Amino acid sequence: MEHGHAVSNPKTDPGDFVAEEKRIEKAQPNYIAVFVILGVLTAIEVGITTLFPDKTVGTVPILLFLTVAKGLLVILFYMHLKFDNRIYSIFFGAGILALAVPFVISMIFLMSPPQLISARGGTEGGGGGGEARPTPNPNAGPPITVKIGATEFQFTPDALTANSGQVVRVELTNTGSVEHNFVVADKPASQDPQPWVTRDGKLIAKAQAGTTGKGGFTAPASGDYVFYCNVPGHAEAGMHGIFSVK
């Protein structure tokens, strides 16, 4: 195969259309090299995310920079904008400009401290977007995984504990013969001892017969909360338990 020159840029008068057209026909960049670079940049991105799983703001600009680099490689080489007439670039540039504006606005949202978001969520009170978050608890501890068995008609175990603000990952293993799920009431048990009647709560995980369903949530403010299966009749038959938050 011929080896092209991905980086060398012929010194042509940019205003000369005839020369431009010639340049398109001559340009044979090494596309495989471009692909390898794209792959390496992607691997670096994934590596950064794996090494720094808590999305500290420091990694975000690096990841965005790598993404822009990848995008430019695709546009300039695969889409030939580097070799093509610049009028195409002008039309595309207008589109990119339109992309930049909402992107910058979104980044401002993204970079804003999480407290701002939860404060907003808290005042809105429920609704679609304003899912209230418990106030950060420095003693919440690392995320825990709880394995719960579900069958007709009971949970094993039927008592769970966590710290307020702690991330709880749920693995619901259904050893029964019908579907079961795991719902945690939003209101403490003192206010709503039978949430299956009021349909109060959030669906965290569900599992078809013989499968394991996964889900997770953040433990709410301290108190006892009822968890239950919301398949009609199951909670009444005994599929409920107590989730104690310290």
Place this chain on the structure above:
Amino acid sequence: MSAVGKLEQAGHRVGETLEDVVDEAHAQAEHAETSTGLDHRKLVMWIFIASETIFFAALMATYLVYRGHTPHEEGLGHLSVPVASFNTFILLASSLTMVLSLQAIEAGKRGRMIVLLILTALFGLAFLGGQAFEYNELLKEGISIDTNLFGATFFTLTGFHGTHVAVGILWITMLIIRALRGGITEHNHLAVELGGLYWHFVDLVWVVLFTIIYLI
């Protein structure tokens, strides 16, 4: 008549119409100089891509604005970075085969172009397969488009992108049919270039989506 036969016939008809349009435009381009000295069909393609960029930018902005509203464990925490990374490599590879197919026909290698186009379409299908797997995993974990704001924005954004991949696969399939009928030659291959521009654009959108959804 067999289903394949019918499909082939339909392909011929689509191919013929496309060919007429392209041939006519090609004749014009060759005999009448345009005021800009550019190919108008390519210009239209770039304007279309710019409008698509704005469309996806709006969807991405919506996604980013709402992403802080769903707790990590109820949304982003369910996503699998390995699956998405695999899909990223698949789509990048498809862009490579697409651009190589254009290079092949420019050098007059029609058979090579057809093989590379088929590979591109297969990579596209593999990407959709990966996406179907991912959607299925999320649904199993109880996250769908109406579960929460994460579900709504995630499925809308990736769903629109997946639809664009599917359209791209159809487009490439049409190119393959035309090429098999001899409608694409060394000196008449703008259709491959335009299809390529669209395909690379869809790849480009994924490059950005991958970062804003799975990485940051």
